[in-house]
Amino acid sequence: MDSPARSGPHTLTAMPEPTHDDPTIARLRAEFGDAVLETHAHRGDVTAVIRADRYRDAVRLLRDDPECDYDFLTDLAGWDRLKLRQTPRFEVVLHLYSLSRNARFRLKTRPEDNAEPVLDSIVDIYPAANWPEREVYDMFGIRFTGHPNLKRILMYEGFEGHPLRKDYPFNKRQPRVVEREIPDDRPGMIF
Amino acid sequence: MAVSGGGPGFFTSRLSDGIAWARKWSLFPYPFVTACCGMEYMSVSSAHYDLDRFGAAWPRFTPRQADMLLVVGTISHKMAPVLRMVYEQMCDPKWVVAFGVCTCTGGFYDNYATVQGIDRIIPVDCYIPGCPPRPETVLDALMKLQAKIQKQRHGLTGPVRPAHTDSNA
Amino acid sequence: MTVMDIPHSDIADWAVDTTLRSDTTLSTRAMLLNMGPSHPAMHGVIRIVLALDGERVEDADIEIGYLHRAFEKESETVGWGQVFPYTDRLNYVSPIINNVCYAMGVEKLLDIHPTERCEYIRVISSEVSRITDHLTCVAASAMELGAMTPFIYLMKAREYLYELIEELTGARLTISYVRIGGVKADFPPGWLERLDKALDLVLREMEDVDVLLTRNRIFIDRLKDVGVISKEDAWSLGFTGPLLRSTGMPRDLRKDEPYSIYDRLDFDVPVGTVGDNYDRYLVRMEEMRQSVRMIRQASRQIPGGPVQVDMSGRPLTGAQMVDAAKMGMTADLLLRTVRPDPTLDGADKKSAQAIRTADRRVSLPPKEDTYGNIEGLMNHFMLIMEGEGIKTPPGEIYIANEAPNGELGFYMVSDGSGRAYRVRCRPPCFYLMQGMDRMIIGDMIADVIATFGTVNMIAGELDR
Numbered sequence: 001m002d003s004p005a006r007s008g009p010h011t012l013t014a015m016p017e018p019t020h021d022d023p024t025i026a027r028l029r030a031e032f033g034d035a036v037l038e039t040h041a042h043r044g045d046v047t048a049v050i051r052a053d054r055y056r057d058a059v060r061l062l063r064d065d066p067e068c069d070y071d072f073l074t075d076l077a078g079w080d081r082l083k084l085r086q087t088p089r090f091e092v093v094l095h096l097y098s099l100s101r102n103a104r105f106r107l108k109t110r111p112e113d114n115a116e117p118v119l120d121s122i123v124d125i126y127p128a129a130n131w132p133e134r135e136v137y138d139m140f141g142i143r144f145t146g147h148p149n150l151k152r153i154l155m156y157e158g159f160e161g162h163p164l165r166k167d168y169p170f171n172k173r174q175p176r177v178v179e180r181e182i183p184d185d186r187p188g189m190i191f
Numbered sequence: 192m193a194v195s196g197g198g199p200g201f202f203t204s205r206l207s208d209g210i211a212w213a214r215k216w217s218l219f220p221y222p223f224v225t226a227c228c229g230m231e232y233m234s235v236s237s238a239h240y241d242l243d244r245f246g247a248a249w250p251r252f253t254p255r256q257a258d259m260l261l262v263v264g265t266i267s268h269k270m271a272p273v274l275r276m277v278y279e280q281m282c283d284p285k286w287v288v289a290f291g292v293c294t295c296t297g298g299f300y301d302n303y304a305t306v307q308g309i310d311r312i313i314p315v316d317c318y319i320p321g322c323p324p325r326p327e328t329v330l331d332a333l334m335k336l337q338a339k340i341q342k343q344r345h346g347l348t349g350p351v352r353p354a355h356t357d358s359n360a
Numbered sequence: 361m362t363v364m365d366i367p368h369s370d371i372a373d374w375a376v377d378t379t380l381r382s383d384t385t386l387s388t389r390a391m392l393l394n395m396g397p398s399h400p401a402m403h404g405v406i407r408i409v410l411a412l413d414g415e416r417v418e419d420a421d422i423e424i425g426y427l428h429r430a431f432e433k434e435s436e437t438v439g440w441g442q443v444f445p446y447t448d449r450l451n452y453v454s455p456i457i458n459n460v461c462y463a464m465g466v467e468k469l470l471d472i473h474p475t476e477r478c479e480y481i482r483v484i485s486s487e488v489s490r491i492t493d494h495l496t497c498v499a500a501s502a503m504e505l506g507a508m509t510p511f512i513y514l515m516k517a518r519e520y521l522y523e524l525i526e527e528l529t530g531a532r533l534t535i536s537y538v539r540i541g542g543v544k545a546d547f548p549p550g551w552l553e554r555l556d557k558a559l560d561l562v563l564r565e566m567e568d569v570d571v572l573l574t575r576n577r578i579f580i581d582r583l584k585d586v587g588v589i590s591k592e593d594a595w596s597l598g599f600t601g602p603l604l605r606s607t608g609m610p611r612d613l614r615k616d617e618p619y620s621i622y623d624r625l626d627f628d629v630p631v632g633t634v635g636d637n638y639d640r641y642l643v644r645m646e647e648m649r650q651s652v653r654m655i656r657q658a659s660r661q662i663p664g665g666p667v668q669v670d671m672s673g674r675p676l677t678g679a680q681m682v683d684a685a686k687m688g689m690t691a692d693l694l695l696r697t698v699r700p701d702p703t704l705d706g707a708d709k710k711s712a713q714a715i716r717t718a719d720r721r722v723s724l725p726p727k728e729d730t731y732g733n734i735e736g737l738m739n740h741f742m743l744i745m746e747g748e749g750i751k752t753p754p755g756e757i758y759i760a761n762e763a764p765n766g767e768l769g770f771y772m773v774s775d776g777s778g779r780a781y782r783v784r785c786r787p788p789c790f791y792l793m794q795g796m797d798r799m800i801i802g803d804m805i806a807d808v809i810a811t812f813g814t815v816n817m818i819a820g821e822l823d824r
Contacts, residue, residue: 001253020259036195042755042757043468043469043471043755043757044755045756045757045758047756070595071595072595072598073598074598074758074760074767074769074783074786075758075769075771075786077771077784077786079773079781079782080782082779083775083781084775093784094785095758095771099595099611101616102616104758110285124581126594126596126598127596127597128597128598128791128794130794131778131790131793131794132790136702139432140649150424152426153424153425154425154824155269155304155425155428156268156269156425156824163430163433164432165304166432168303168432169303170302170303170351170433170434170436170437171301171302171303172303173268173303173304173305173307174268174303175268175271175306176269176271176272177272177312178326179311180310180312180314180426183618187205201654223398224405225404225405225426225427226404226449226450226452226819226820227452227818227820228430230452230453230496230533231532231533233496233499233500233515233530234518234519234522235516237511237512237514238512238515238516239516239519250400252399252400256628264427265427265429266431267425267427267428269425269426269428269438270397270405270426270427270664272425273396273397273398275397284463299445300429300430300434302429302430302433302434303430303433304428304429305429305430309765320601322534323532323533323534323589325532333671337482338475344428
């Protein structure tokens with residue numbers, strides 16, 4: 001069922017089309033220097049990876065700086081890079097949109113610790129990040145410090161583990177109701 | 192008047208048939224709608240494929256007043272205790288219909304979140320496969336359920352003999 | 361609404377003041393009411409715990425996840441092309457739009473484009489799906505307020521469209537119609553004319569419902585100035601779609617970032633003013649009319665015309681062709697035209713050229729090639745068998761399109777194998793429900809039902 005990654009260990013940023021003349025990338029590099037770890041524009045999606053300790057500052061810059069002006073958080077997601085044999089293991093991805101410039105941007109960051117990943121919450125910067133951060137916590141186990149209500153959102157209390165991690169088997173069930181034995185022949189069945 | 196020897200007598204079986212006839216033509220469904228099959232339930236209860244012809248049009252959204260629990264759509268493990276509680280709140284006689292393949296066997300959601308068939312939680316009388324089942328399938332299943340109700344034994348004093356006797360019911 | 365024992369200790373975490381309060385004459389305490397996961401509104405399963413002061417909602421906690429079916433985990437276990445049935449069941453009232461968005465995403469990863477006719481087919485069927493979604497939303501929300509008749513009328517209208525969708529795709533609801541690089545089959549002959557007539561009938565039903573509801577005193581009282589949210593709040597919470605447009609912001613991905621052939625269609629984007637439930641109802645009704653307008657334009661512009669099966673060569677039925685191929689009589693198969701079974705619509709060479717990209721990495725070859733020559737057979741084998749499939753180059757993309765509820769997005773990561781490494785669905789309802797508590801706090805219990813109906817939460821999309 002699980003075949004190893006076909007192309008071996010690789011970084012996703014080993015892709016064509018880097019854009020260093022994009023104004024957002026220029027502002028980020030000017031402000032954060034080498035905390036901007038990677039950039040690319042694969043298929044036209046401008047992306048930057050920021051180090052986890054400057055993540056919150058980068059998000060604030062992207063919202064407040066007039067050359068960036070990303071006022072809309074489209075999505076906040078996470079993913080697990082275990083099978084790609086990359087560290088740090090988890091990555092949190094933000095998709096931002098600027099109404100005034102009609103431009104999209106993707107900001108990524110990686111929590112340093114693989115065992116107990118922790119990141120800063122950005123709910124006070126983008127209120128739309130409230131539930132997505134809960135979902136990333138539920139599915140991957142990444143804790144967001146400063147989140148007002150960090151608890152499970154899609155799974156139930158008492159569920160152990162974080163299902164979207166690559167080492168959680170896809171059909172490992174944790175039933176809440178004791179399952180009944182199904183009798184083979186039931187009286188009253190007529191078909 | 193029961194005939195000695197234990198079997199149903201003439202009057203009790205005629206009475207049973209009469210009560211069964213009344214019950215099968217006046218089912219009050221509790222549509223426990225969760226997912227996509229709910230759209231087909233809405234189609235079935237609307238004008239085109241009318242459920243009202245079978246007397247089963249008016250849903251009762253409280254388990255106390257319903258006698259047919261129509262479980263429509265996937266049941267996840269988070270929802271399972273709720274389903275169990277709703278089933279237990281219904282009074283006898285009650286029938287359970289598993290609408291859609293997710294309720295029959297879990298459908299193609301063989302994963303950590305889905306109950307693989309509601310008969311692991313509550314006893315089921317009628318299974319409707321399909322993803323989602325066509326409205327004609329639902330009506331066919333309703334007719335089979337009516338046939339089943341007709342064959343069960345109903346009485347004035349005692350409850351109907353449940354179709355599924357097991358200790359977990 | 362069933363009042364249920366709330367099994368968790370979340371209540372203790374709330375900052376709601378439930379201590380006895382007393383003013384000069386009366387001492388009051390907030391009441392907790394559970395609108396449990398199984399409730400009459402037919403939109404899906406969600407749990408809202410309300411803290412009430414009499415009839416007025418003081419605080420609300422919304423709990424989701426009751427229909428979590430692990431879409432994202434499942435899509436990592438199957439090949440790229442096998443995820444389509446799972447995408448159907450996301451927003452199950454407008455399945456074609458989910459399919460199209462996912463297909464667009466994989467096509468972006470592969471950097472391929474479907475044919476022009478295919479784009480028109482996708483747009484026409486997407487707009488039909490959008491109409492069915494809005495019909496269901498308006499019907500269900502009217503029914504929850506007690507108006508049974510619009511429900512029956514709009515379900516009747518929806519049936520006209522379901523019959524057409526069934527003719528086109530084979531199923532009424534969960535259609536799995538779109539393929540990577542194309543669609544499954546072309547329009548059957550005469551379908552566009554039948555669609556035009558069906559749209560006339562749908563518009564007539566909508567007019568009836570308009571007469572019944574739009575200037576109805578009770579309807580207006582229930583919906584006007586209820587569930588209000590401001591433009592700034594909506595934008596900052598990540599709202600998109602009709603709810604954002606009802607607050608006054610004219611944002612529509614089909615206009616702002618046009619994809620497919622939407623830039624060739626002429627349509628208006630209805631925008632509300634106040635951001636209440638009544639505006640949302642009006643926005644949805646108008647969007648349906650605009651969708652009809654778009655379908656009619658696209659039907660006139662669509663290239664390629666009806667697919668002509670060439671009967672002048674010696675035609676074979678599909679069964680005859682397969683029998684000939686199995687017995688090795690493949691010599692002149694490529695010269696013949698084949699009439700496949702209706703279930704294999706779109707698999708013959710003529711229609712495949714019109715509706716699918718010719719890129720052999722993604723499209724199944726037409727049946728003449730599959731049975732007629734070894735390259736076609738191998739191509740088919742490589743695309744279908746376990747461990748092979750559509751191989752995307754490594755990379756990550758984000759794709760979005762305008763679903764009936766808002767911006768439906770997919771963030772996909774590919775590792776170069778035939779399976780998705782990560783597929784994240786950005787559900788429009790997720791962000792809407794996040795802001796739902798702001799919409800209901802301050803209103804009465806009965807308004808919760810009205811607001812919830814017009815938000816059009818689809819649990820399949822919310823919980824995935």
